Amino acid sequence: LRGKWMGWRGLPRSLVPGSPRRRYRKEALPAPEAPVLPVTATEIRQYLRAHGIPFQDGHSCLRAPSPFLGAAQLKEQAGAATSFSLFINKTTGRFLCMTSLAEGSWEDFQASVEGRGDGDREGILLGEGPGAEDSEEIRRIWDRALPLWELPDAEEAKLARVMFGLTQVTDDTLKRFSVRYLRPARSLVFPWFSPGGLGLRGLKLLGAEGQGDGVRYVETTIPRPGAYHNLFGLPLIGRRDVEVVLTSRELDCLALNQSTGLPTLALPRGTACLPPALLPYLEQFRRIVLWLGDDLRSWEAAKLFARKLNPKRCSLVRPGDQHPRPLEALNRGLNLSRILRSALPAWHKSIVSFRQLREEVLGELSNVEQVAGVRWSRFPDLTRLLKGHRKGELTVFTGPTGSGKTTFISEYALDLCTQGVNTLWGSFEISNVRLARIMLTQFALGRLEEQLDKYDEWADRFEDLPLYFMTFHGQQSIRTVIDTMQHAVYVYDICHVVIDNLQFMMGHEQLSTDR
Numbered sequence: 401l402r403g404k405w406m407g408w409r410g411l412p413r414s415l416v417p418g419s420p421r422r423r424y425r426k427e428a429l430p431a432p433e434a435p436v437l438p439v440t441a442t443e444i445r446q447y448l449r450a451h452g453i454p455f456q457d458g459h460s461c462l463r464a465p466s467p468f469l470g471a472a473q474l475k476e477q478a479g480a481a482t483s484f485s486l487f488i489n490k491t492t493g494r495f496l497c498m499t500s501l502a503e504g505s506w507e508d509f510q511a512s513v514e515g516r517g518d519g520d521r522e523g524i525l526l527g528e529g530p531g532a533e534d535s536e537e538i539r540r541i542w543d544r545a546l547p548l549w550e551l552p553d554a555e556e557a558k559l560a561r562v563m564f565g566l567t568q569v570t571d572d573t574l575k576r577f578s579v580r581y582l583r584p585a586r587s588l589v590f591p592w593f594s595p596g597g598l599g600l601r602g603l604k605l606l607g608a609e610g611q612g613d614g615v616r617y618v619e620t621t622i623p624r625p626g627a628y629h630n631l632f633g634l635p636l637i638g639r640r641d642v643e644v645v646l647t648s649r650e651l652d653c654l655a656l657n658q659s660t661g662l663p664t665l666a667l668p669r670g671t672a673c674l675p676p677a678l679l680p681y682l683e684q685f686r687r688i689v690l691w692l693g694d695d696l697r698s699w700e701a702a703k704l705f706a707r708k709l710n711p712k713r714c715s716l717v718r719p720g721d722q723h724p725r726p727l728e729a730l731n732r733g734l735n736l737s738r739i740l741r742s743a744l745p746a747w748h749k750s751i752v753s754f755r756q757l758r759e760e761v762l763g764e765l766s767n768v769e770q771v772a773g774v775r776w777s778r779f780p781d782l783t784r785l786l787k788g789h790r791k792g793e794l795t796v797f798t799g800p801t802g803s804g805k806t807t808f809i810s811e812y813a814l815d816l817c818t819q820g821v822n823t824l825w826g827s828f829e830i831s832n833v834r835l836a837r838i839m840l841t842q843f844a845l846g847r848l849e850e851q852l853d854k855y856d857e858w859a860d861r862f863e864d865l866p867l868y869f870m871t872f873h874g875q876q877s878i879r880t881v882i883d884t885m886q887h888a889v890y891v892y893d894i895c896h897v898v899i900d901n902l903q904f905m906m907g908h909e910q911l912s913t914d915r
């Protein structure tokens with residue numbers, strides 16, 4: 401069956417979101433967050449108390465009555481348990497009103513409470529829906545996609561099931577999760593419905609390409625990955641559900657829900673990140689099991705996400721031979737409920753015995769290659785020397801002035817970033833525009849100034865990289881820089897921070913006295 405699939409390459413051009421006819425956007429980079437004024441949970445609590453706003457303490461957010469509701473919504477909510485519909489993130493202060501979907505920064509919230517919000521409060525901060533162009537594309541694709549069991553050609557449906565590993569997943573499960581299939585793109589289509597049944601907000605297309613003996617999956621989202629915040633499976637979660645299993649792929653979510661009957665969700669960008677914007681939707685759960693995948697990277701991601709979700713309510717399924725990812729477990733006839741029961745608590749006491757560590761140590765010993773970190777794809781010699789990029793380590797790169805440090809480090813970081821290592825740059829010496837130009841040229845493997853017609857295409861791909869830039873230039877206070885890094889680590893799950901270079905960040909005086 402796979403033979404038929406070979407040779408097919410990605411989506412037809414017309415279905416690729418963000419094709420070159422896209423409007424020109426001013427920023428070629430993911431919008432660099434302006435340096436943030438950090439706020440602490442204590443300050444948020446103090447502020448709410450000082451303004452007489454009642455609140456409840458949640459796992460990762462504070463809940464308060466929403467000032468962003470219209471009269472009708474207020475009436476609807478009166479007396480309901482959900483009247484505390486405003487969720488304020490304890491780490492960043494960003495808020496989301498679950499009823500009106502208004503969202504904004506801590507400063508926006510304060511401005512609104514103090515009557516400084518511009519215009520009337522209601523609606524001004526409404527979470528952006530898809531742009532008109534995206535909406536049209538979303539609707540067009542969704543209308544053309546069919547449920548798998550309605551495909552006119554039974555052979556084609558069978559082939560699709562084999563390619564996506566769905567032979568054990570029933571039509572009923574696919575129906576429950578509203579999964580469709582787009583024939584021209586040979587892709588599964590996973591919908592993103594707005595909470596509260598407000599319609600279709602986005603789509604994820606999952607294509608499968610035959611590659612040697614295996615299959616390579618290609619994901620495309622509308623809107624683009626940075627704005628794709630769908631927790632797949634959310635419409636099936638009941639208000640009273642207090643337990644959930646988090647997975648990193650929609651297919652795993654289907655497999656788990658089918659075989660255990662438990663509420664199950666899939667993260668929009670897999671193990672790459674857990675955007676804090678999703679935390680309010682997970683507040684209702686007293687217990688969260690993370691079953692993200694079958695490799696060490698998924699395990700690392702699970703530990704990182706558990707910290708954000710509050711480790712006290714999280715358990716983690718440890719990858720291992722008998723713990724593959726959920727879809728594979730289903731296909732191998734394993735008992736998924738039993739695997740879930742073996743999940744380990746994420747919360748470590750301050751003192752542990754070796755007994756609690758032995759499983760993790762075994763994991764490290766049996767995955768020596770993965771423990772070595774992410775290898776550079778273009779620098780085999782570097783991989784030979786350093787083995788790979790590992791989190792929590794510091795590398796100092798030195799060389800004479802003008803010897804090519806910036807040029808090399810941007811290649812080095814780009815290599816990792818294209819493999820999914822979330823990267824934060826602090827370019828204290830050269831401007832971000834110049835740095836991005838260097839990196840974009842390296843990314844495109846050619847001189848874009850000679851082929852400007854290709855600019856948008858490359859810029860679009862570059863924009864989707866998990867790459868962020870601090871907006872500092874020249875000497876900075878270390879405190880401000882560290883605060884910004886911490887913020888980026890929380891919001892974007894940054895695993896690699898590049899500082900170019902230390903002298904410019906700290907100023908010569910500090911360095912010479914601080915040797």
Ligand SMILES: Nc1ncnc2c1ncn2[C@@H]1O[C@H](COP(=O)(O)OP(=O)(O)OP(=O)(O)O)[C@@H](O)[C@H]1O
Binds near residue numbers: 801808
């Ligand atoms: N491998 C290379 N081959 C040819 N030219 C290079 C190479 N690497 C860097 N260059 C060029 O050398 C110049 C200096 O490079 P770069 O700015 O990366 O050096 P640097 O060590 O970071 O400098 P500084 O010490 O001023 O920070 C640039 O014009 C760059 O394009």
